[in-house]
Amino acid sequence: MNIGAAATASGLDINSMVNKIVEAERAPKEARINERRENVDVSISAYGKLKGTLDEMKYLMADFRRNHTLSARTVSSDTPEVLTASASHEALPGKYSVKVEQLARAHKIVSGSFDDTEKMGAGKLAISLGASSFNVEIPEDESKILDVVRLINRHPSNNGVMASVIKDDVGARLVLSSDKSGEQNSIKVRVDAPVASTLQKFGFNPNNEINSMREMQAATDAKVVIDGLAVVTSDTNTIEDAIKGVDLNLQALAKDDENGQLQDKPVIVDVAYDRNAVGGAIEQFVNAYNQFYATSQELAKFDPETQEKGPLVGDSIIRSVDNQLRAAFSTPVEGAPESLRTLSELGITTTMQGQLEIDYDMLDRQLAQNFADVGEFFSSREGFARKVEDLIHAHTGITGSIKGRQDSLNEQRMSLNSEQEKLDRRMDSVQKRVHDQFTAMDKAMGEMKGQLSSMMSMLPS
Structure with a gap:
């Protein structure tokens, strides 16, 4: 910051000299503040990445538990132009004959x-x-x-x-x-x-x-006959829970394709376990953990040859989370079905590198033989999904360890910003003081120069 013009009495560039003096004093202090701020920002970003991968796994577990994702059913109709259907996790697998006798109008x-x-x-x-x-x-x-x-x-x-x-x-x-x-x-x-x-x-x-x-x-109710025995009516064309866990959506009365005559043929509704969807959901969980593991390894890495290290090297939170998750993966779930009490019995094991991998033959066998037990293992009140969800929440929740570390870093950042403001004010003061000193010196030199000139003029030529 230039306070005044360059001096003329002494011939010195006061502004340039003042700026160099101030910058020499400012630079090391500001460099330390910037270095500390950069380290804090890198750590905040690192904890954000770690929290993101953990939360993705937590939300997946919450979905397993609340939405019965691992008890999914498929339902199909052999005549969808007449009737379609949807099924909840409570639907009992089987084939059902549904004759649509009347639509609600x-x-x-x-x-x-x-x-x-x-x-x-x-x-x-x-x-x-x-x-x-x-x-x-x-x-x-x-x-x-x-x-x-x-x-x-x-x-x-x-x-x-x-x-x-x-x-x-x-x-x-x-x-x-x-x-x-x-x-x-x-x-x-x-x-x-x-x-x-x-x-x-x-x-x-x-x-x-x-x-x-x-x-x-005319105002009419919908009317269907299920399996030739049960007559069910509804004031809308959606018939809910007449078949346990299944909603029937009536579209039209069955007609012959050739002459448009009404048919007496029932629609076959097929309810089955959705093994593909459940297998895909389990694969999502494995991928989510492996993403967390890869992220945590990158953040906490240290290469002894290159001395390259991650922003969270030696961090206790990463070790704690990883150890707790590994313990949860290997510990039997209390109250789980006898056929499935640990992840390994589902075909999910830990590799030598620390990631999870799936034995698809074992997973397919469990889904084929013990489909209901898979859903129970994950989604019961004290099941695997609840354990993992609670474990992660203890670190990523509003009172969790990661949130506490982020809050501490944000406070450090605010403190560094305050230090920068104080440094700026102090440097402004130093600049003004030094500038005043040089100006006084320049004035004194000007006066001395004037006196010298006057004395020289009095001497004989």
Whole structure:
């Protein structure tokens, strides 16, 4: 920082001299601060990488435990255009015959034709959908059909009746539709208006043989027959848990491909253990651990020949986590099935290099013979997934050892920033003091030069 111009009395470049003096004092101190800050930043980044690989394994274990990932089922339908299905981990493997006899449909009714440009007059429509109802008051000046449609659709108590108008060559017609399927969700309309009013065209009661409006589509429940015995109905086209752990999603009634006639052929729903998905999930776990191990080795490495070392060489947290994980991998899980109590019985072992590897023949054999036990080993209340999840959380959680180390490093970084600010203020002060000293010296030299010149002028030539 230049405080003043170069001196003229002495001929010295004061600014340059001051800057060199200040920089000589600043440089070693600032270099130490920067070196310490760089080391802190490298350590913070290293702990972040370590925490990331551990958290990936922890989240995987949480998924195993909470979402029953290792008890997955597959489900298929031989006629997906008629029926599809989904299965939870509770579904029992087997083949099920499902005959779709009826689909759930929403009620839809339509009025006779009328002139949509004329007012229909004042009146009231009492509309009900299932067990709920609302009354639509129609004033004289808002009694055209579009007014009536707007009053119905915008009524605050309307819980699912949708009004619309269709036009044909004869005239306009009012259509009322339910937004809910099922027999219990049929529409009724009672009209309170003069006998000659056009509003009388809108009365409907499904229990009456004669109505002003007619059904375009009846309100029906879905109906299926399972294995030729169990008759199950639903007010929607999704039938839940009629087969344990399986939801049936009805799409259509079966039709013959050639002439479009309805068939009497049932759909076969096949539920099975999803061994491929479970094997893939176990492979994910092994890969996640191996990624952690490779990262930890890189962070804690030390090469005696090159003296190259990682940012966390000698760190106790890495040793602690690795030792605890290895102990968890080799210790039998309490309460686990007799057929599967350790990872090695699943075909997962530790190599000489320290990574995990899978014996796929043994894994496939366990999945084929003891599929349910695999899920129990990982996902039970005190199973393997819970052990690993809790172990890792003790290091990566908000009160964990890694978080504590990161907090300490962040405090060091803040302290170094404060040191840098103090150094900057001190150097500003030094620069001003040195500059003042050189300026005073320059002034004194100027005065001496003036005196010398005056004395020289008094001497004989």
